Amino acid sequence: MAPPVVVLMVAEKPSLAKSIAEFLSNGQMSSRHTNLDVHEWNGTFRGRPARFKMTSVIGHVLSIDFPAEYQSWDKVDPATLFDAPTIKTEANPKARVCRHLQEEAKDCDCLVLWLDCDREGENICFEVVDNTVKWMNRAGAEQQVFRARFSAISAPEIRQAMAGLGAPNRAEALAVDARQELDLKVGVAFTRFQSRFFQSKYGNLDSSVISYGPCQTPTLNFCVERHQAIACFQPEPFWVVRPRAAKAGTTLDLEWGRGRVFDAEVGAVFQRLVSEAKQLRVVDVVEKEERKGRPAGLNTVELLKAASSSLGIGPAYAMQVAERLYTQGYLSYPRTESTAYPPNFDVHEPLLAQRAHPIWGEYAASRVGNFIMPKGGEDRGDHPPITPVRCATEAELGGGDAWRLYDFVARHFLGSLSPDCVYRKTRASFSAGPESFSAGGTQVLRPGFTAIMPWKAVQNEPLPPLRSGETVPISEVELHQGKTSPPDYITEAELIGLMEKHGIGTDASISVHINNIVERN
Known part of the structure; x- marks a missing residue:
């Protein structure tokens, strides 16, 4: 009888390795600790008896740098760095991940890669391959390296990934290599150049290094431009004519057709004309049924924007929380650019899981x-877009930011599968002498998705009954004085949107760049 095949499996983090091993071994594994945990069990692999060893890395195994001869700031012209060679070195020498992989690879026949399924994960796949395959048993003509693809840490997803193993994508890994090399060369060259230039020009800077980042610097520029716009802003007074009128006990919130004027005397003339009219005449009333569309699927950028603007959670910390919920099996993979569920995506499973929830279980059902x-x-x-994977209560998650982020993702998922919100919008036009005014109202007909996402709800503020030709008495006419105001300082949510619009960074790096800017300013 042929000896069992020995299969080495590698995940991106120790917690993921443990969860995957528990699912695949049905909890029948033994564990040992060397540099990193290793979980072992017996089973079958591609129809053959097998002994499995599951371990992990801790992110990137290797990092890129220049050789020693290019490290001197004084002797190396920054311009030459664009043509300089680069080398890969161990990213975390103290952890000795390379040695750990090489030791565990000995006597193994096959390698299964369980790295995160994005470009960075694909790049780490080949870093693992470089530190394992040469130490493994020779495979001959048979496939030796396999890639598992998954989007959630759940038993069905992991078992399905194990049943459909493929091969790692070399092109995606090389794309990351190219990006890393560009970031290194552009960042180091410009950092050295501008640090030397500004130090020689001013000499009294409070920093010896003025760093440049290909993503961080243009992102910072959005903040600088907004600050300059605020600093240079000159407020200008304006005047608005505001007649007060009510119908059936409801005060009309009126908008002046001219908006505002920038001359007090002109404003006073219009105020007098409206006062002399003494009443508003209804010119027209238009009713229209409108819809507020249900949201698309949730991607990383929208999650970070919502966390910052609505939940008060900074982008970098929001990603940490989301990734922890992912590794614990509560959320699907939180780094995605997709906002549409793919045709083969099964929404029934996460929907069924939410039926037991004490808050929105009835809605999910x-x-x-x-x-x-x-x-x-x-x-x-x-x-796929970010979704809940399994049902969780506030108590189970320990409350706090983890619960608030999970609550948002779950409600967004349910809302994305719900009908649109339908409401009636009414617009009434008025005249008072030669001046025109308007008022609007809304009445919700069917709340749709806003029933589960109340922060998106349309306000139910109907106008009182009005008909064309009737008049409404004016009780007072105010000439309101205000002044123009500068734009607000840029918010994190707005910054995330600008980065997405201009293609700066990736869903994996946006939160990091923003965090760097916040910390350094």
Whole structure:
């Protein structure tokens, strides 16, 4: 009888390795600790008896740098760095990850890569390959390296990934190599150049290094431009005519057709004309049924924007929380550019899981077999939109930011499968002498997705009954004085949107760049 095949499996983090090993071994594993944990069990691999060893790395195994002869700031012209060679060195020498992989690879026949399924993960795949395959048993013509692809840490997803192993993508890994080399060369060359230039020009700078980052610097420029716009702003007084009128006990919130004027005397003339009219005449009333569309699937950028603007959680910390919820099996992979669920995505499983939730379980049950896929969105072919994987309560997650982020993701997921919000919008036009005014009102007809996402709700503020030709008495006419105000300082959510718009960074790095800017300023 042939000896069992020995399969080495590598995940991106120790916690992921443990969860994957528990699912695949049905909890029947033994564990030992060397540099990093190793979990072992017996099973079958591609129809053959097998002994499995599951371990991990801790992010990138290797990092890129210049050789020693290019490290001197004084002797090396920054311009020559663009043509300089680069080398890969161990990213975390103290952890001795390379040695750990090489030791565990000995006597192994196959390698299964369980790295995160994005470009960075694909790049780490080949870093692992470089530190394992040469130490493994020779495979001959048979495939020796396999790639597992998954989007959530759940038993069905992991078992499905194990049943459908493929090969790592060399092109995606090389794309990361190219990006790393560009970041290194551009960042180091410009940092050395501008540090030397400004130190020689001014000499009294409070920093010996003035760093340049290909993503960080243009992102910082958005903040600088906004600050300059605020600093240079000159406020200008304006005047608005505001008649006060009510119908059926409801005060009309009126907008002046001219908006505002920038001359007090002109404003006073219009105020007098409206006062002399003494009443508003209804010129027209238009009613229209409108829809507020349900959201598309949730991607990383939208998650970070919502965390910053609505939950008060900074982008970098929000990603830490989301990744922890992912590794614990509560959320799907939180780094994705897709906002459309792919055709083969099964929404039933996460919907069914949410039926037991004490807060929105009844709502989730109403969507099972009755869901509506969101309109628009884009499937970027990386990962599906972010969804809850299993049901969790506030107590189970320990409350705090973890619960608030999970609550948002779960409600967004349910909202994306719900009907649109339908409401009636009314617009009434008025005249008072030669001046025109308008007022608007809304009445919710069917709340749709806003029932589970109340922060998106349309305000139910209907106008009182009005008909064309009737008049409404004016009780007072105010000439309100205000002044123009500068733009607000840029928010993290706004900054994330600008980075996405201008293609700065990736869903994996946006939070890091913003955090660097916040910490250094």
